[in-house]
Amino acid sequence: MVKVVVLGAHGQVAQIVEKFLFADKEVKPSLFLRNAARMEDKKNQATIFEGSATDAAQLEKAMKGQDIVYANLGGKDEIDLEAEATVEAMKNANVKRIIWISTLGIYDEVPGKFGEWNKETLGDYITEYAKAAKRIEESGLDYTIIRPTWMTNKDEVDYEKSEKGEPIKDTEVSRKSVAAYIYHLIKNPKEDVDKSIGLGKPGTEGDKPSWY
Template identity: 25%
Template sequence: MKITIIGGSQGTGAQLASLAQDAGHEVTVLSRSGRAPSGVSTLTGDAADPETVSAAVSGADAVVVTVGGAKGVPHQRAAVTRATVKAMQAQGVRRLVVQSSLGAGNSSSQLPGPLGLITRVALAKPLADHNEQESAVTGSGLDWTLVRPTGLTDKDPTGTWRALEVGSEGKLRGSVPRRDLAACMLQILTDDSTVGKALGVSS
């Protein structure tokens, strides 16, 4: 599979690029820095620029958006995601997986105890960005999946995780290692049953 990762220079995106390459996929990473795990194809540029994103997704079988916020740039995630959606529509690329955050949409109910309220208050600005981002995804007409992790850590991966829709039985925990989230996202890319779903993910 040819996978393009938008924002894969570090964090979850870099972990996903490494895992996907190890699994035999052809991986391209687009980022401002041009950094990526060894052996992965890289493109350097602004992921909110339509022409740059169009070149990155051309020929891809699937696209993953893992961008974070940018200092001094309001709603960076939403801007990048909108550019990605438009590029995919123009290029005829269907499969899209987007990293959002638990607390976006109606997902704060999945957090244990008082964490739901704390998250909505403490992360109001990033969640507003994620909500706008999610709207771009759900209205895209593409084969999308939203992934909403709990708190991300750099702890050693456990090799297991929980992925639940809102309303599913059970609660998510407060964190998940980035490597486990990346493994979850790689699995989701080839799981058609996740299309059109928003999944909260934790350890």
């Protein structure tokens, strides 16, 4: 039985991951979010914690006894503070394995016109997510950072991985694909440890995502 706590449990990708977790009798999920009432209908399927992801003490309560932390956090103005609190809480709770969702472009790894468009569109968002990712990388935790390309709601699992230092040319990937990879890591927690993985759908190279 693997115990996993989902931080930012009401997020779009997180809710797809949770469907995988709820269907798996070998996983015991816990959900952490700012407003627990949003997940009231899941109280029979998971332990629910309410709190702020910038509050290490509140996070620690949710992390105690867990095997894996999956952090689906966001917000340009809070992401670095959330990373700091998450690392502190995990160390206090003696949990080592973290799956951290970041964003595309934090290492300036997107070449060409797509890279220029991505920088212009995301702006300071990239800078703040890069700070947070660096904090996770330097934490001493067993991390996997995930850098999805621009996400769609397509009902498909189709992705390819790239490692830190490799260019990302794919412009999009489905949220379901990202969720499937996260679930795979939860089931195979020794895979891609201490790696930062880019995720994109093969064959979607271009100057920007197809819907822009």
